[in-house]
Amino acid sequence: MLRPFLALLLIISASAAxxxxxxxxxxxxxxVIEADNFATFAEDVKTREKLMRWPSARWNRAWGTPPACLSAVLYDYLATTVPDNQIEGYCLxxxxxxxxxxxPGERNFRGLCRTTVCERVNTTKAETLAVTKSIANAALTTVTDPAAAVAVAHxxxxxxxxxxxxTxxxxxxxxxxxxxxxxxxxAALTAVGVSVLAVGGAVYMCSGDAPEEDVPAE
Incomplete structure (x- = not known):
């Protein structure tokens, strides 16, 4: 009788983990994130997002695959690894x-960007590498001119x-x-707050746009 009980306990423990x-x-x-450890910002996530995520989360767990992170949990996780001056004023x-x-941009209740829209730039591998190196080098230089570009090695x-x-x-x-x-x-020349990002082997151009509605992701 003890062995089946221990086996059941292990299954329950594994499911909880x-x-x-x-x-x-x-x-x-x-x-992969230990979601329960990053719930400060997630407390502000409305119940409707959690309810919409629940069916797919239950399906993934049944197959042994962790569910997709809520954006608020992910934002909390990044906030623990990114300096305060690189998380405040940023959105996902x-x-x-x-x-x-x-x-850079204003975030909504889920940590997602409200007004900033990013588009992938179709750069070659050589261009992507050159842009990455250029921004990395600029990030090492102290920027004293308020009108100059601000480089951050995030x-x-x-x-x-x-x-x-x-600029x-x-x-x-x-x-x-x-x-x-x-x-x-x-559009880029007249936009306020333009950014160029080199991340994940790609280059993006981001700028302000019309605010997005605070609606749950599909």
Whole structure:
């Protein structure tokens, strides 16, 4: 009688351990998070998102795969690994290939970007490497001019260059004609708070746009 009881206890314990974990793709790499340890920001997540996530979460656990992380849990997790000055004023955005990554911008109740929209720039491997190196080198330089581009080697793994489109063009002109072309569009030139990101082997251009509604993800 004792053996079946112990076996059942192990199954219950394993299920509980799995239930505490969730998975997410961040900067092109899959990570697994102990979700219960990152619930501070998640307390602000509305019940409707949790309810919509519940069916798929139950299915994944049944197959031994951690459910997808709620964005608020993921934001809390990143907040423990990223310095305060690199998490405040940042929000989560998502791409099908790279997964989640942090960008400058206002966040909604789930930690997702409200006004910042990012588009992937179709750069070559050589251009991506050149942009990454350029931003990394700039991040080592102290920026004293308020009008200059601000470069950050983000602890989340992204290289971020922020400023006006014209300033970014000046900084990246020698590294990627594709990125310069993207920054030269009327929309980019008139946008407030433009950023170029090199993350997960890709380059993105991000800028402010119309606020997104605070609705649960599908």
């Amino acid at each position: 799995t239930a505490e974990r969730c998975r997410a793709v961040v900067n092109g790499s899959e990570i 955005t998502q791409d099908d290939k790279t997964g989640f990554f942090l960008v 602890k989340s793994g992204a290289m971020i260059l922020s400023g006006s489109a014209s 970014l063009i000046t900084n990246l002109n020698a590294t990627s004609s594709t990125v310069v072309t993207a920054l030269s569009t009327p």
